[in-house]
Amino acid sequence: xxxxxxxxxxxxxxxxxxxxxxxxxxxxxxxxxxxxxxxxxxxxxxxxxxxxxxxxxxxxxxxxxxxxxxxxxxxxxxxxxxxxxxxxxxxxxxxxxxxxxxxxxxxxxxxxxxxxxxxxxxxxxxxxxxxxxxxxxxxxxxxxxxxxxxxxxxxxxxxxxxxxxxxxxxxxxxxxxxxxxxxxxxxxxxxxxxxxxxxxxxxxxxxxxxxxxxxxxxxxxxxxxxxxxxxxxxxxxxxxxxxxxxxxxxxxxxxxxxxxxxxxxxxxxxxxxxxxxxxxxxxxxxxxxxxxxxxxxxxxxxxxxxxxxxxxxxxxxxxxxxxxxxxxxxxxxxxxxxxxxxxxxxxxxxxxxxxxxxxxxxxxx
Amino acid sequence: xxxxxxxxxxxxxxxxxxxxxxxxxxxxxxxxxxxxxxxxxxxxxxxxxxxxxxxxxxxxxxxxxxxxxxxxxxxxxxxxxxxxxxxxxxxxxxxxxxxxxxxxxxxxxxxxxxxxxxxxxxxxxxxxxxxxxxxxxxxxxxxxxxxxxxxxxxxxxxxxxxxxxxxxxxxxxxxxxxxxxxxxxxxxxxxxxxxxxxxxxxxxxxxxxxxxxxxxxxxxxxxxxxxxxxxxxxxxxxxxxxxxxxxxxxxxxxxxxxxxxxxxxxxxxxxxxxxxxxxxxxxxxxxxxxxxxxxxxxxxxxxxxxxxxxxxxxx
Numbered sequence: 001x002x003x004x005x006x007x008x009x010x011x012x013x014x015x016x017x018x019x020x021x022x023x024x025x026x027x028x029x030x031x032x033x034x035x036x037x038x039x040x041x042x043x044x045x046x047x048x049x050x051x052x053x054x055x056x057x058x059x060x061x062x063x064x065x066x067x068x069x070x071x072x073x074x075x076x077x078x079x080x081x082x083x084x085x086x087x088x089x090x091x092x093x094x095x096x097x098x099x100x101x102x103x104x105x106x107x108x109x110x111x112x113x114x115x116x117x118x119x120x121x122x123x124x125x126x127x128x129x130x131x132x133x134x135x136x137x138x139x140x141x142x143x144x145x146x147x148x149x150x151x152x153x154x155x156x157x158x159x160x161x162x163x164x165x166x167x168x169x170x171x172x173x174x175x176x177x178x179x180x181x182x183x184x185x186x187x188x189x190x191x192x193x194x195x196x197x198x199x200x201x202x203x204x205x206x207x208x209x210x211x212x213x214x215x216x217x218x219x220x221x222x223x224x225x226x227x228x229x230x231x232x233x234x235x236x237x238x239x240x241x242x243x244x245x246x247x248x249x250x251x252x253x254x255x256x257x258x259x260x261x262x263x264x265x266x267x268x269x270x271x272x273x274x275x276x277x278x279x280x281x282x283x284x285x286x287x288x289x290x291x292x293x294x295x296x297x298x299x300x301x302x303x304x305x306x307x308x309x310x311x312x313x314x315x316x317x318x319x320x321x322x323x324x325x326x327x328x329x330x331x332x333x334x335x336x337x338x339x340x341x342x343x344x345x346x347x348x349x350x351x352x353x354x355x356x357x358x359x360x361x362x363x364x365x
Numbered sequence: 366x367x368x369x370x371x372x373x374x375x376x377x378x379x380x381x382x383x384x385x386x387x388x389x390x391x392x393x394x395x396x397x398x399x400x401x402x403x404x405x406x407x408x409x410x411x412x413x414x415x416x417x418x419x420x421x422x423x424x425x426x427x428x429x430x431x432x433x434x435x436x437x438x439x440x441x442x443x444x445x446x447x448x449x450x451x452x453x454x455x456x457x458x459x460x461x462x463x464x465x466x467x468x469x470x471x472x473x474x475x476x477x478x479x480x481x482x483x484x485x486x487x488x489x490x491x492x493x494x495x496x497x498x499x500x501x502x503x504x505x506x507x508x509x510x511x512x513x514x515x516x517x518x519x520x521x522x523x524x525x526x527x528x529x530x531x532x533x534x535x536x537x538x539x540x541x542x543x544x545x546x547x548x549x550x551x552x553x554x555x556x557x558x559x560x561x562x563x564x565x566x567x568x569x570x571x572x573x574x575x576x577x578x579x580x581x582x583x584x585x586x587x588x589x590x591x592x593x594x595x596x597x598x599x600x601x602x603x604x605x606x607x608x609x610x611x612x613x614x615x616x617x618x619x620x621x622x623x624x625x626x627x628x629x630x631x632x633x634x635x636x637x638x639x640x641x642x643x644x645x646x647x648x649x650x651x652x653x654x655x656x657x658x659x660x661x662x663x664x665x666x667x668x669x670x671x672x673x674x675x676x677x678x679x680x
Contacts, residue, residue: 050579051578051579052575052578052579071578072575072578072579073578073579073580073581073582073583075579077579078579078580079575079576079579081572081575081576083570083572085570085572085573085575085576087573087576087577087591087594088595089594089595098577098580099580099581102580102581102582102586103581146576146580150580150581
């Protein structure tokens with residue numbers, strides 16, 4: 001049970017910066033997800049917390065104690081690897097007992113704790129099987145068992161579900177979250193899958209090119225993305241960007257796109273004439289014949305209760321999630337109106353969101 | 366195979382028969398010299414040199430008796446005057462008008478071969494495993510150059526350095542000692558061991574050790590409990606190669622050993638010298654010379670087969 005804090009942690013590999021000066025605090029008991037594409041530095045950050053890599057500069061604190069230079073063995077943290085890393089020369093029992101044997105726990109106690117862990121993970125009947133014959137999901141459970149059997153301060157998981165097929169992954173997501181709630185230990189979970197992140201996390205950090213772009217609760221990151229990158233990474237389909245040129249001033253409540261006025265949350269920031277982008281979630285788009293902003297329908301994907309309609313406008317293509325019962329013809333010209341309260345305006349050059357009423361409660365990451 | 370039509374399975378059956386016949390034919394060709402040696406060891410000296418050769422001969426242990434004993438020729442009257450022979454060895458020797466004078470050097474030489482062969486194999490594999498692990502896992506300065514240097518020691522035939530080694534060994538007093546031969550064979554084998562084992566250890570994912578490090582083990586404990594068991598296949602294969610080299614090595618053994626530490630390869634040719642051309646004794650010595658390698662290989666066979674398919678297993 002621990003709070004994890006990383007301060008200005010930077011990691012360089014020969015001529016390449018993997019993580020550039022991240023700072024964040026993970027509160028005790030949080031299910032914290034680091035989300036980002038491969039190569040964004042999320043796994044490197046995790047490995048530094050574990051002690052498998054040493055940071056080039058910066059500090060790592062566990063419960064306020066500086067562990068930056070401690071060896072992995074001395075940090076009392078468990079790590080679940082993507083490819084499980086189960087020891088192939090041991091059976092399930094041997095794998096789960098392995099961390100305890102190192103601590104000199106008495107035999108009877110090891111036996112009791114291994115069996116208790118196996119029961120918790122529902123693999124009690126597999127204890128004496130070799131690990132080579134197990135299914136992916138069972139291997140994952142054994143890897144989890146090896147992590148939880150020693151009751152560590154925190155769990156670090158590096159894409160632990162990455163090797164499972166999608167249906168089973170969904171099931172394991174639920175199990176992992178249940179397990180976390182039952183054990184209450186701090187968990188840091190790395191993934192590139194936004195659905196996994198959204199469904200499990202208490203808090204998410206979105207990383208890109210070694211930088212944490214934004215961190216906060218999933219809902220906040222989804223509703224109030226700090227950068228265009230974050231807005232684009234979350235949601236399927238992701239946020240639409242309508243680019244336009246113009247100047248905005250603090251207090252403006254509308255922007256002008258393609259000669260059409262679009263109401264937005266009140267802006268708190270001035271911007272001289274420049275390239276901007278209006279961020280619109282697909283579910284905030286409505287077809288409205290009275291609207292000034294027009295577009296032509298290119299195609300539609302039927303999703304059951306909703307459909308995703310692609311529309312081209314003068315400001316760029318846009319995907320709208322609308323009820324499935326609205327008939328749509330390809331080539332049809334439609335008017336587009338947006339739910340004003342959910343709109344974000346970005347500086348297209350830097351990618352950062354302009355301060356507005358939408359972001360009132362949010363600290364910029 | 367269940368979906369195959371009868372025609373295909375018949376063709377497959379024939380294919381298997383032909384392949385089987387080819388394997389048996391090849392095995393016969395390669396095994397004939399060995400069978401001939403084993404059989405000659407159990408022939409009498411006269412049967413061994415009979416012309417035309419005897420395919421089937423009365424089995425005799427005379428070759429083995431001659432291999433392990435030294436004998437002296439005596440007049441028949443002297444032998445007749447001796448107390449009754451005790452045991453079949455004495456009777457056999459006396460029937461050739463000889464008496465046993467004492468044990469031969471074969472036993473000692475055999476032990477020398479075992480000590481030097483297994484000793485140098487153990488050392489080469491031990492050092493090779495540690496070095497290979499280091500090269501595989503750590504940042505070693507000049508790693509590529511060092512690896513190339515290690516490999517380059519095998520680019521010339523070892524005998525090319527025979528004279529410097531001979532002179533060094535004489536100066537150091539290592540000539541004709543077990544230690545000297547073990548060091549020499551270790552030096553030759555360790556480069557092979559490093560390269561072979563590095564390949565095997567590279568194949569073991571680092572995550573296993575990292576998992577052990579996180580589980581609280583030291584680097585050394587992780588190496589011993591996680592890496593070594595998984596490298597067992599590679600270690601077994603490497604050990605066989607090293608042992609075969611050390612066991613069969615002839616040139617250095619002739620040059621550097623004469624008595625104390627002489628191994629079997631230089632000794633076996635001398636078996637023939639005592640009392641005419643004793644082919645059965647030579648064949649018996651050769652047969653026994655083959656046994657340890659065969660036994661060692663059979664024991665490690667399981668690992669060897671796994672070693673061949675090592676890279677093919679999905680992890």
